Amino acid sequence: MKVIFAGPTLHGTNQLPGTDYELRPPARQGDFLRAVEDGANVIGLIDGIYEHVPAIWHKEILFALAQGVQVFGAASMGALRAAECAAFGMIGIGKIYDDYASGALVDDADVAQSHGPAELGFLSLSEPLVNASATIEQCLHSGCITDAEHDRLLEAARATFFKDRTYKLLVQSSIQDPDRATLVLTALRQNLVNQKLLDAERLIDVVVSAPDRRLAVRPDWTFEATSFWNRMVSSPREG
Template identity: 35%
Template sequence: MNNPNRVIFVDSTVSHKELLEYTTSRDLLLPGIRRGDLIRAVGLHPNLKSIVIIDGVFEEQASITHKEILWALAKGLEVVGLASLGALRAYELMRFGMKGYGKIFRQYEEGDLDGDDEVSIVYFPGLQNSTKTIPMINIRATLRRLSIEENNELITSIRSIHFRKRTWLEISKKVSKVIHESLMKNYIDLKREDVISFFKSSPEHREVTDTSNIELNLFFIKNIVKKRYPTITSFLDYCLSIMPRAPKITTKKSLEEYAQNIINYLDLPIGYVDDIAKILSELIGFTFNSERIKKASRMIRKEQKLTRQSDLLNFISRKKIPINSLQGIYEGIVKLEAYFLSQAYVIKSL
């Protein structure tokens, strides 16, 4: 294939042999995508107009990065993701122009799925009919067919099996014999169904997501934050350092004191007082449930090596922070984090 106009990265979900029925001489079938493959394909095939990502590697091998996909989109190429890693990447990058297709992508988009383990499997590339582990998304689809998809205990039990070990044998240890036999007998390969549906449908009839007016994807942004900023303090420090300096406005003295307490607690530059006070004034009336505040406080204390109560008390005594202001400080930190995530400040450094 010297002049393909579409490249398709797929292997474990559907074999190349199966797809020959639905592809043309202008399609190039390649194995699951890994880091560098997209850029290499564009360089080798200058007539490419479309890239379809279905399968891809991760963990032991370097997976395709968001930057590579953003690079292809910036060059004007169509990038579509579906069924597996492609569906997850399409969800993460839909705000930036990547298109998503299929039921699995829709479930990510609607918040029904929240992890890559839903579509992940172990398989052996290049071996026909090789043994594969069972993706959780297919289990969910099968349970839905059996009208027992609402059994959260059952789903939790099966999902607790690491995707690398989620074989039928391991599943049989987590469910009753009746359920196990029903799952195997009625098994739905939703990943495969999405792929076949995509290639069977004509381009004009495909329900590919229009990404022109989708709100910024917080799942994607949070993943970047986790990788780039090891602590909440470092993330807030970065965002405060690049945000436009607003003209000084009059805020309540209580808000300035609130901001000073947060700065004192996190050891942030005192110059951020006005900016933090301004943000907090914009967020008056916004509240978070107590569980989120507790979770955040535990994480912040862990970052600061203050998990022991005695260490925390010594810390706030040294900082002259009133103990009755701690709850407010943690809530303020959560508000600041939520504010900067929603504003997508981290994207400015991509």
């Protein structure tokens, strides 16, 4: 059994599960443990919920790894947790993971974005910084914006709260001339780089290709079942 946790990163794509894996909503605390108990042999983490509910717990990931489950992470919460748990066997995929692992990215908010509920397909309502930065860079390389415009747009993107970040807002705060602002906004929209989606698609390919079995090799570390862990495991969890 293979499980992928995803939501807004895959919005608007045709990445739908077939017989290769089960697509579950963005992970929250307890979801990894539930997947392991359900019999998952391979787990891919893309999106997670973290603001109004407890985020996916590192301990759950370690538990899965200790059970021989193959765990992959990319794009969003998955890239963060993969960078944090790489030493224990979680495998990170994609540019965003590489940037967190190398220290080029350090802030959790760099992958954060506002989105709608599951009923609306996790509709994206804001632009994550990793996508905005890549798009602004692409516009510079394509000659659509000047070096000065690039710097102002990037500065605005970094300074804007993740729930408010849209290309229209970035242009409004960076380009004073109305005609030039219209041209720059058009260029941004025509040169969109969805780095989160690119990394997520790579993860999906890896999960699909992975053997549907748990690893026989035991990790070179010991999973410690703390009293807090035991309470979590024994307490009822929402279905």
